[in-house]
Amino acid sequence: MKEIRLCDDSSFDETVGRCNKNRLGIEVQVFAESIIRKIGESEQEVDFRVEKELLKEKPILDNMNCGKSLHAPHAGIETGTKDYYDYEKNMKYLNYAYYVASKLGCTEIVAHNGYKVGTYYYPKYIERSIKFWKDFLKDKDDSITICIENQFELDSDMLIQIIDGVSDDRLKVCLDIGHAHANSIMPVEKWIETLGNRIAYYHLHNNHEKQNIPNHNDDEHLGICHGTINIEKVLEYSEKYTPNAIWNLESKVEYHDEDIEKLKSLGYIKR
Secondary structure, three states: OOOEEEEOOOOHHHHHHHHHHHOOEEEEOOHHHHOOOOOOOOHHHHHHHHHHHHHHHHHHHHOOOOOEEEEOOOOOOOOOOOOHHHHHHHHHHHHHHHHHHHHHOOOEEEEEOOOOOOOOOHHHHHHHHHHHHHHHHOOOOOOOEEEEEOOOOOOOHHHHHHHHHHOOOOEEEEEEHHHHHHHOOOOHHHHHHHHHHHEEEEEEOEOOOOOOOOOOOOOOOEOOOOOOOOHHHHHHHHHHHOOOOEEEEOOOHHHHHHHHHHHHHOOOOOO
16 A cells, blocks of 8 residues: 655644554654754753653654654755855754654655745756755765755756756655645646656645735645645646655644545545
8 A cells, every 4th residue: 555644743642643543654743843943042952852852752653663754844944055054054954853863763854945936046056955965965874765845946847956966866855735736836747747756755735826815824734635736636646657655644633534534535545
C-alpha cells in the first residue's frame, strides 16, 4: 500500500494515536518552532527546549513501527540568500534539524526553499541555493533525504534547476499542493508532470486558490476535499508520475479523520 503520514500540527499525542490506529507514519513539526532562537533567548535555552522535546517524543516514536519525517524550521529560511549571516543562520538551523531527525529515526527532512517572488534576482538565487545545498550535504550520509518544499514559487522551474544543479539523490522535492494551488500560476497537475521523479514527498491539503480577500491567508490547510483542488485527479497524477513518493496529510488536525476516510474510500489506505 501507499506510504502515508500525518503531520502532528502541534498536536503530537493526538496524532500519534491516530497514526497507530490507522497504521500511518508521522511528520513531526513541533521542532520547526523549537529549534528557532527567539528574541532575548540564549543558545542554551534553545538547546534545553529541544532536548526536553526529544526526551518526550523520542521514546514514543521509537515504539512506532512506521515511517517518520521531520519538518525543519522555515521562518526566515532563504537558501539562496546573499547575506553571509543569513547563510550561517540557515546552515545552523538546518544542521540542528538534521541532528534532531537523526535522533528521532526520521528518513526525510522537509525544508522550505524560501524564495519570495521579486526579492532576489532569480538566476542568482538558484545559483546560491545550489551552492548552499552542496555545502550542506558535504558531511552527510545517505540515511536522510532532504525534501525542498515549494511555497511562493510561481512555477516548478526553480526547483527543477536547483535539484538538477545539485544532482544528488539525497536532495529531492516536497511538493506542497496547497502552496502550488494558492501561490503559483501553474496547475498542480503540471507541477507533478514537470517535476516528475524529483518529487519524493507530498504535502496534501486543500484551499480555494488565490482569493484576494484582505487579511485572509489563502494557504488555508483545509481537508483534502474542502477546497478547489481536484484531489482525486492530483492523486492519480501522483501515482502516474511519482509512484514511490510519500504522501503526508498536512491539513489541520481536525480534518485528519475525514481525510483518512477519503483515502480509505479510494483504496490508498487499508480499512
